[in-house]
Amino acid sequence: MRHIRPLRRSPLARWTAVAVAAVTLAGCGLGGAEDSGAPGPAAAHGEVKGKVSLQTWALKPKFTAYMEKVISGFEKKYPGVEVEWLDQPGEGYSEKVLSQSAGGTLPDVVNLPPDFALPLVRQNLLLDIAASDPAAATDYVKGGLDAYRFPGHDGTYGYPWYLNTDVNYWNSELFTTYGLDPKKPPASLDELVKAARTVKAKSGGRTYLMSRKPNLIDLANAGVPIMSADGRHFTFNTPEAAAVLDTYRAAFKEGLLPKDVLTETYAGNTKLFSSGTAAWTTAGANYITSLGTDNPSLAPKVVPSPAIGTPPLYVQGLSIPKNTRNPAAALALARWVTNAENQAAFAHETSIFPSTTASASDPFFSKSDGSNAGDAKVLAFRSLASARVLEPVQANDAVKTLINQQIALAISGQSGSKEALDTAVARADQLLKD
Structure with missing residues (x-):
């Protein structure tokens, strides 16, 4: 999980x-x-x-x-x-x-x-x-x-x-309040951004739909090959991957994500969801049960839907x-x-x-x-019938840390998306050799 x-x-x-x-x-x-x-x-x-x-x-x-x-x-x-x-x-x-x-x-x-x-x-x-x-x-x-x-x-x-x-979880009360249909939640990144824009506009910026930066799983779900077939090189520095980061950078600049999503003070999207600050999170199958302890009034209002793209395994x-x-x-x-x-x-x-x-x-x-x-x-x-391991096992903690750092630079606009991905791939490959 x-x-x-x-x-x-x-x-x-x-x-x-x-x-x-x-x-x-x-x-x-x-x-x-x-x-x-x-x-x-x-x-x-x-x-x-x-x-x-x-x-x-x-x-x-x-x-x-x-x-x-x-x-x-x-x-x-x-x-x-x-x-x-x-x-x-x-x-x-x-x-x-x-x-x-x-x-x-x-x-x-x-x-x-x-x-x-x-x-x-x-x-x-x-x-x-x-x-x-x-x-x-x-x-x-x-x-x-x-x-x-x-x-x-x-x-x-x-x-x-x-x-x-993982499955998606949506706050049906917030969806209804802001004119979205909780029975038809976003099923793609483009739909997610569009809905996030609606939530921002109608909440006056008090509530978010999107509340995390992208990771390797998001790139894999965009059809990006994360590694070479022989497992010796990372390959996620593609135009398709750069387009994903471009989308998130534009959303961040537009204020569709919390300002601290790229910082060490970021609470995490499940905590933001539990507090009612965000209207969407991803989590394991038992999340609603655990949410019933953390926020009993919210748990009955949660609507689940399948993971966007290929479910992670x-x-x-x-x-x-x-x-x-x-x-x-x-x-x-x-x-x-x-x-x-x-x-x-x-x-x-x-x-x-x-x-x-x-x-x-x-x-x-x-x-x-x-x-x-x-x-x-x-x-x-x-x-589970279609779920796959989307993060290769070669992407250990050290690799994911440096990748996340480069993704943060791209989302913040301090680096170009392709430049950040090129740097991440080069450094990740070096870690594989060390």
Whole structure:
């Protein structure tokens, strides 16, 4: 959930807030490595027995009972198996994974979001589950599997576990007050700017519709290729990307965005929405529920709609090291944790969505209870069929920071849009080499 950037906390804690982007290992300097001679796909087929370890990321203590039930079910299904469950704190998890990989002590099944998996794939440390488990291609949603396919590396290096995406949220009361139809909210950038102009004019500049600057996701939704096919170079300095920044710069100059949107004092569009200062925000599927705590009078007035363009996909998954001593049990355990039944049970406890194709017919996700919160959940779930990871895993925190700095210069008019994008691409490419 998406996007970003507070402390390194549990991925679930971040996803149930607004939008999440996991902290990244992609810039940690791990290069290619020779094959370690670890067991390959052929060794993954065999009797499921013996000891197998599973590492999760900050699920204790809130989800201890859930995980213990999942593990107990697996051990019951395979009486010859003993599962050791390891749960690491949210803080410092990336460093822990790097330390384990360097020491050859990664557990048999390990929770790795795609950006954590990439440096291990570059080291040839993870099992290709596409080769080991061909049925995975039809049992999990395409976007989730695609998240574990990396340019320059054949194969799929993780089972998608739980997913999330963003939807739009509109303040129907403000829409009606300012002569807009909350049942027909903007569905493109041009429509958004037009509606923002109406809100400004009729509110006397007291209320905003647009309340954030653009990012890589906005560029991707404009059809801009963010990276080269081989994943070695950023490519978002195109005329189409410059046009997006030009549009936002004109809107900023016109006063359609808050003046502090480019500064360190910017509160964030969800906070502005919650306070009634902005009439639009993007957030995860549970946002209306959390808003009910922050602003109970506003929550019933919120109308959800699908994300503009391609919905962003946020993925957590389970990967298997190539040097696992028990590949058969490791694959079976990863499959068990991520099966439709266990994922559905997890989703009932927290605000995530399952990654299996079998979950499409589950009424818990596919049918609304008639509330606006229920409508938002169904919208988000339906969006998963077309959702994609729009920010490449190579765009780590350092890369996104410098990109955001250049975008801010362009929006403020201190730099030309194409010039800012050229600078961002050059500096981001340099970070990839460092």
